[in-house]
Amino acid sequence: MYDAGLPFNCVNHKSFDKFIEAVGQHGPGMKPPTFHEVRVTHLKKEVDKVEKIVEDHKVQWTKFGCSIMMDKWTARNDKMTINILVNSPIGSVFLRSVDASNESTDSTKMYKLFESTIERMGPENVVQIVTDNASENVKAGSMMMGAYPHIYWTPCAAHCINLIFGDIFKVKPYASVCRPLTKVLCLVDGEKKPSMGYIYEAMDRAKEAIAHGFRGVQKHYEKVFQIIDARWSE
Structure with missing residues (x-):
């Protein structure tokens, strides 16, 4: 070598x-x-x-x-x-x-x-x-x-999520949203099995986890949801 x-x-x-x-x-x-x-x-x-x-x-x-x-x-x-x-x-x-x-x-x-x-x-x-x-x-x-x-x-779903991360951290470094979105990124960027049948449910669960992380107070997480929805619906 x-x-x-x-x-x-x-x-x-x-x-x-x-x-x-x-x-x-x-x-x-x-x-x-x-x-x-x-x-x-x-x-x-x-x-x-x-x-x-x-x-x-x-x-x-x-x-x-x-x-x-x-x-x-x-x-x-x-x-x-x-x-x-x-x-x-x-x-x-x-x-x-x-x-x-x-x-x-x-x-x-x-x-x-x-x-x-x-x-x-x-x-x-x-x-x-x-x-x-x-x-x-x-x-x-x-x-x-x-x-x-x-x-x-x-x-590309993985690129969408990367853009979501970038948009979120431009506004504020929300540490409580990283883990749920990282799970979705790992799912769509994996190579073991096709993820198309799971990604929308995975994102819904990620949003539920994010809302839970903000103790269900909508005004605290609604900006994050707006960012996610804007990219995810492109």
Whole structure:
């Protein structure tokens, strides 16, 4: 790892455990793969495996429909990337990434990205597009729903809650609201099971807990509820 500059978290991958176990079982004299084998032979096998997985997902897309998820993030070197994933009942699969470092991502350009992805997937297979709540995405989502009336734009629930935290602490650092909202954030940001069927009930329970934290005195928590409702209903 040190010699090749590999990231330290590679030891947390399941494949690392299998790799160590395989080497240990072979014992002394194991021949490592050549540069050509790693670059061509074995890589092609892995690509074939991934393509088979994607084909299995495509069956689900055409049968049940799918959600397109776009995740925009900026690296430490200020490089902006938009990762595009597709979600269906059997899980999510990475579709592609777009380098947005050298150009602005205004509403028109985001709409073009929505459109090209929808057309690639087949409009009849797409149920919704999920992005964060940035203003350009809100506008692009409205344009997209005008062009594709059967496809919804849906804001990211985790981003909504992060914005709620920011709005609340701009007004006043309400310590008594953090724990209930953090529970909702952990639910929607988890990867163990889909949370769509639980998030609205979870938010209702969080609001009940917040009201209880203020001993049921409405004037003490009504501003918090207004902030939550404004973001949650976007």
